[in-house]
Amino acid sequence: MELFLTSRKRVELPFQVDIHPEDMPLAVVQRALDVCATALDIPVLLTGNEPFLHPDLEDIFTAVRKRKLKFVTEVSGLMPDSAKKLLIEHPCTLFWRLYRPELLAAQDLAEIRVNLKELREARIPMQFLLMANDLDASYDFALEWLEEFQVPSLMVRMPCTATIPERLKLAAWCADQAPALLKRGHSLILDCGAMPCLFSDEHFGRLAKISFKRYSCNPHIVVLPDGRLAHCLPMSMLPGPPVTTFKTHADALQFYYDVFRDLQLDNAEHEECHSCLSRLTNLCTGPSMAAKATLTLEHYEELKKLLEKEENDPEERKKQLWRMTYTAMKIAFYADAVECLEELRRHEPGDDKVHYWLGCAYWECNRLAEAEDEFRKCARLTKDPRAPLAELHRRLVKNGNAIRARLLYEEIKRIEPPVP
Template identity: 45%
Template structure:
C-alpha cells in the first residue's frame, strides 16, 4: 500500500502530484497503518512529492514502529537535516528517485549527490528508481550512479500513458545495463506501464534469463491525502471510498479487482492486443489500466455532453440507447451514482426490463444502499425466465458482506428455483 503523504516539494519534478489537502492528516495515516497491520505481510510505502517534508513525519514513523512495520520512503533526495536523523532513528528503507540531470538546479544536484553518498554507507537500504519522463532523452547518466553508489536494486519507472513503441530507445539502454551490471547482482526491474511487447524477443528472453522483473498492471493500492483510496497513482482521478471503510489490505485489494474487472479486460483502445501472444499467455492484460481509464473517461464526457445537448431532441429509442451506453461506461469506471441516474431513467421508461433492475442492484449495493439493491435483484429474478443469475449474485453479495443468515435463507430459495427449472426442462 502507498500513502501519498504530502504534496510539498523542493523542486518541480515530473510525476509530481497535486491533491488536497496538502498534507495527509496523521489520523488518516495511522488508520491506513492499521489496515496494513491487519494483513499478513504489511508493507507500506510513503510517497508523495517529497514525503520527508511532511510536518508530522515523526508521528507517522512512530505509528510504523508501534505496529511493527518497517517504513519504506520514496524520496527525491532533497531533504531537511531532521529527516536524515529520523531515517536512521527509525531504520527506514529508501527508494531514491533519480531524474534527468537537467531537471535539477546545480545546487539541488549537488545536495542530492551529497545525501546519496551519506546513505551509501551500508547502514540504510537504498533502492534506485530512475524516473523516465522523456522517452527520447539519453539516460546513460545512470551509469555514474550505479558505478559510484551502492544500491540494493535498480527500478525504472515510466508513465502508464506512453505508447509501447516509444519504449524502444530506453529498453535498448536497459538491456545494455543488464549485461554490464549482471556481475554486481543489480538486475534492472521495470515498473508497471511496460508491456512485454515493448521489448524485443532478445531483450525479453535475456531479462527472463538473468531474473529481471517487470510489474504487471494490477492494483498498486494508494491512499490520497484526504483518506480516499485509489487503484494506483496513475488512476488517482478515480478515487474510491475512504480507507476506514476497509478492515485489511486484502479487502481493499479485492475491492479494486471487483470494481475494475471490466476495465481490466477492456481492449477497445488497443485492438492489436487481441491477437497478441503476451495476452493469451497471461503475461499482461493489454495496455495499462490508466490508459484504458483515460479512454473510458473521454467516452464518458462525450456521452454526457450528448445527453445534455440533445435533451428533448432525441427519439425515445435513441435516448434509451445513449442511456444504456452511459450507464455501462459509468459502471466500468466505478462511477455508480452517475450510473444510477441513467438506470433510474431507463427503469421509468422500461419497468419490465430485468437487465436494468440487475444493474441497479449492483449500483445500489456498491453505494451502500443494500436494501434497495436486494429489492432490484429480486425484481430482476421475478422478471426473468431464469431467476438464478440474479439470486446467485445476491447470494454472493450476502456472503461477501458477512450476512450468513440471509445467505442461508436465500440458498433455500435458490434450490427451490433450481428444482422448478429442472421440472420445466423435463416437461419440455
C-alpha cells in the first residue's frame, strides 16, 4: 500500500501532483498503517511530491516502526538535514528519483549529489527510480549515476497513459541496456504499465532470457491525503472509499479487483489488443487502467450531455440510458447508474435485465433491501430464476450475512431447472 503523505515540494518536477489537503493528517496515516499491519509481508511505500517535507515525519517513522512494518520511501534527494538525520538513525529502503539534470538548478543538483553520497556512505539501501516524463529525451545519464554511486538497480517510470508509439523509443533503450547492466552487476526494472507489445520480438526474447522484470497494471492501492483510497496514483481522479472502510489490506485489494474488473478487461476500443498473443495468454490486460479510465470518463461526459437533451425517440433514449449505465458501472459511478436504471424501469417494468442491474447498482450504493427486492423481481421475470438468486447469494456471503445466505441457498436448491 502506498501513502501519499504530502503535496509539498521544493521545486517543480515531473510526475508531481497537487492533492488536497496538502498534508496527510497523522490520524489518517496511523489508520492506514493499521490496515497495512494486516499484511506484514507487503512493504509500505511512503510517497508524495516530497515526503520528507511532511511536518509529522518523525511521528510517521515511529508509527511504522511500532507496527514492525517494512517500508520504502520515495525521495528526490532534496531534503532537510533533520530528515537526513532521521533516516540515518532509522534506515529504510529508498527509491531515489532521478530527474534529467537540465530540469534542476545547479545548486539543487549539487545538493542531491551531496545527500546521495552521504546516504550511500551510511549504507542506506536504495535503488534509483528514473522519472522518464519526456519519452524522446536521452537518459544515458542514469547509467553514469549507477556506476558512480554503485546503486544496484534502476527502475524506469514512464507515463502509463502515453500511447504505444510514444513509448517505443524508451522501451527499446531499456531492452538494449538491461543485458549490459546485468553483466556489470546492476538490474533494470520497468514500473507499472509497460506492456509486452512495447518490445520487438527480438527484444522480448532477449529480456526473457535474463528474467527481466516489469510490473503489470494491477491495483497498487494508494491512500490519498484525505484518507480515501485510489486504485493507483495515476487513477486518483477516481477516488474510492475511506481507508477506514476496510479491516485488512486483503479486503482493500479485493475491493479494487472487483470494482474495476470490467474496466481492466475492456479492450473494445483498442483494436490492436484484440488479436494480441500477450493478452490472449494473460500476460497483459491491454492499456493501463489510467488510460482506460481517462477514455471512459470522456465517454461519460459525452453521454451525460446527450442525456440532458430532450430525446423524442424513446428507443434512442433507452439506448443512451443503457450506454450510460454500462459506462457509469465501469468507473464505479453507481449513483448515476441507479438514476439511469430507474428511468429504464419506469419504461420497461417487465425487463428482467433492468431489475438485475438495478439490484447490482443498489447493492454498491449500500441500499441492500432494495437490491434484494430487485434481484427477486428479476428471478420472477426471467426464465431461470436461479441465476439472479445465485448473484444475490454471492453478495450475501461476501457481506458476511451467513444465515440469510444459507436460507437463500436452500431456496435455490428447491427451484426446478427450466425446461430446455
